[in-house]
Amino acid sequence: MPYQGGSRLPTETASKLGHLKVIQSDWVKSLIEDFEYNDSDPKDESNTVWTEFDVTSAIPLPRIFAVDGSWVPVSSDNYPKKEVAFVKTALMCIDKTKLDKIDHENPHPLLLQDVLNGSALFHTTVFPLKNVKTPLGNNYTAVRHIIRDSIKVDQDGAYYETLKWLTYSKWGTGKPKSPAFECPHCSQVIPGLPYDADEALCASCKESVFLTDMIGFHLDMEDESASTTVPNTYMLIMETLMLLTAVRIFWNKQDKRLVSSCLFIKDGPLSLNSQYSKLVPALRDFFEHAKNVGRPVHLIGQEKTGAFADHLASIARFASPQHQDDPMTYSVLSHKYVRKEVYRQPDLANPYGSRTNWGEKLYVKLEPSWYAVLNIPPGLYNDNTNFPTSNDLIGLSRILATLPSLISRKYEGALYPIELANGIASMSSYPSAKVLQLFAKL
Numbered sequence: 001m002p003y004q005g006g007s008r009l010p011t012e013t014a015s016k017l018g019h020l021k022v023i024q025s026d027w028v029k030s031l032i033e034d035f036e037y038n039d040s041d042p043k044d045e046s047n048t049v050w051t052e053f054d055v056t057s058a059i060p061l062p063r064i065f066a067v068d069g070s071w072v073p074v075s076s077d078n079y080p081k082k083e084v085a086f087v088k089t090a091l092m093c094i095d096k097t098k099l100d101k102i103d104h105e106n107p108h109p110l111l112l113q114d115v116l117n118g119s120a121l122f123h124t125t126v127f128p129l130k131n132v133k134t135p136l137g138n139n140y141t142a143v144r145h146i147i148r149d150s151i152k153v154d155q156d157g158a159y160y161e162t163l164k165w166l167t168y169s170k171w172g173t174g175k176p177k178s179p180a181f182e183c184p185h186c187s188q189v190i191p192g193l194p195y196d197a198d199e200a201l202c203a204s205c206k207e208s209v210f211l212t213d214m215i216g217f218h219l220d221m222e223d224e225s226a227s228t229t230v231p232n233t234y235m236l237i238m239e240t241l242m243l244l245t246a247v248r249i250f251w252n253k254q255d256k257r258l259v260s261s262c263l264f265i266k267d268g269p270l271s272l273n274s275q276y277s278k279l280v281p282a283l284r285d286f287f288e289h290a291k292n293v294g295r296p297v298h299l300i301g302q303e304k305t306g307a308f309a310d311h312l313a314s315i316a317r318f319a320s321p322q323h324q325d326d327p328m329t330y331s332v333l334s335h336k337y338v339r340k341e342v343y344r345q346p347d348l349a350n351p352y353g354s355r356t357n358w359g360e361k362l363y364v365k366l367e368p369s370w371y372a373v374l375n376i377p378p379g380l381y382n383d384n385t386n387f388p389t390s391n392d393l394i395g396l397s398r399i400l401a402t403l404p405s406l407i408s409r410k411y412e413g414a415l416y417p418i419e420l421a422n423g424i425a426s427m428s429s430y431p432s433a434k435v436l437q438l439f440a441k442l
């Protein structure tokens, strides 16, 4: 607290950080000046180029699919503490004409029920995290089997079929092997499973390995415990597989135009990190193929947190629209922009997102107070620093024309289909924590 103003001496104003010794450093000083500086006339210094979009210039997409997931760790009270993780994912199919009739701020429960009726698919599973024993094998083996069985068993194997469809590029005419991966038994590299295989024997240790081992969950596990990365990544992989199952089913329909009339929405970025990025080349390849044969697949991911969401929040107020009736705008982020403006690391040698991303980023601002970070696949990756531009994002115009009818005003930057999927996949629809604890005791 500063000294209070007296009659003799001028009032002291306290710098929030001024008492720290470390401010003798010029670098720290400059940071603090920036931190404490109250800019009375703020402006956007990020060189963001916003483009106006006329919503009547493209036909909105009439069918919407949205996927979301959640997971929760549950511990027992006894000692040693046992811990399991429940994972839940949901895929919603929404008819846009029905959705349009609903008041997005105060949805009528009966109309909402009509939209949701029979339109959601769930997937749930449980992972042992700590001290949970099964006579069938140690935790490491248990998690590998649970992953294989849970992907395989649901919806008569439809999600597992999608994993195979992706792994073996089944939209094409080739018969490729699976990506290479580390053997879960001996850690030697397996050069890939033969085309369409569900399992095979490791050439080094002769033990059996599953197609689901290719994804790489075992690299995040030890003999007796699994890290929380496992349920979290399982959720991400299942969200992707469920959404791609909808894509695959529409892709294989007799009416070849149908798949291009859908908007597929995923909560979160279109990227997979570390060992899980093995699936990224196949995803890119599919979207490229679909584009090239004239059957574009419209898919978006929405990033609600992270570097891009923070950056957009800091600049959105400077962009149009400033008034309710102004046209919406968007800005496609080139790799150069991402490095320079979002991450402030312009000199990194490796191209942005080359291993991990199957979607590129864009900002959209639909209304003065509604803006969001979206990801859209471009097809194959391009390491040009000026890539992508608006022409590179698959189906950008139809996606933009669809967005205005999907926005929700309940949360900042919310999309109604994600909100609905989230409601179904969220913790509130889990059995109560007490029941989960009983499971953990078994």
Ligand SMILES: [Zn+2]
Residues within 6 Å of the ligand: 183, 184, 185, 186, 187, 188, 202, 203, 204, 205, 206, 207
């Ligand atoms: Zn092996």
